[in-house]
Amino acid sequence: MYSEKVMEHFRNPRNVGEIENADGIGEVGNAQCGDIMKIYLKIENDIIEDVKFKTYGCGSAIASSSMATELIKGKSIKEAVELTNKAVVEALDGLPPVKVHCSVLAEDAIKSALYDYAQKNDIEIEGLENFEPREHEH
Numbered sequence: 001m002y003s004e005k006v007m008e009h010f011r012n013p014r015n016v017g018e019i020e021n022a023d024g025i026g027e028v029g030n031a032q033c034g035d036i037m038k039i040y041l042k043i044e045n046d047i048i049e050d051v052k053f054k055t056y057g058c059g060s061a062i063a064s065s066s067m068a069t070e071l072i073k074g075k076s077i078k079e080a081v082e083l084t085n086k087a088v089v090e091a092l093d094g095l096p097p098v099k100v101h102c103s104v105l106a107e108d109a110i111k112s113a114l115y116d117y118a119q120k121n122d123i124e125i126e127g128l129e130n131f132e133p134r135e136h137e138h
C-alpha cells in the first residue's frame with residue numbers, strides 16, 4: 001500500500017524539530033486525518049537556509065512533510081512557492097489516493113510559512129498574492 005520511500009521517510013523523517021527565531025512559521029491542519037503540521041523556515045538572501053517541521057498526524061503526513069522539507073531546503077523562495085503537493089507525491093513514489101490530502105497539507109504549510117515571512121518583512125512574494133492562510137478546525 002505504501003511505497004518504500006514513504007515508509008523510509010516515515011520511519012526516519014528528515015528535518016524534524018523547531019527553528020528558534022524562525023523567519024517564517026506556517027501551521028496548518030486537516031480534519032480528515034487530524035493532522036497538524038508546523039513548518040519553520042530560516043531564510044537568507046531569498047534562500048531557504050534551513051527548514052524544520054513538527055507534524056502530529058498520520059504516517060503519510062509525516063512522510064510528506066519530511067519529503068517537502070527536503071525538496072525546498074537550499075532552494076530559493078520562488079522555487080519553494082512553486083512546490084506542489086504533486087511533486088511531493090511523485091518524490092515519494094506515490095501515496096494511496098485517500099492520503100493525497102496529507103501531501104496537500106505539506107504544500108499548504110510551506111506556503112503559509114512563506115506567507116508569514118512575507119508579512120513579517122512587509123514584502124510580496126510572487127505566487128502568494130492570493131494566498132489565504134486557512135484556519136484549521138479543532
Ligand SMILES: [Zn+2]
Binds near residue numbers: 033035059061101
Ligand atoms: Zn493524514
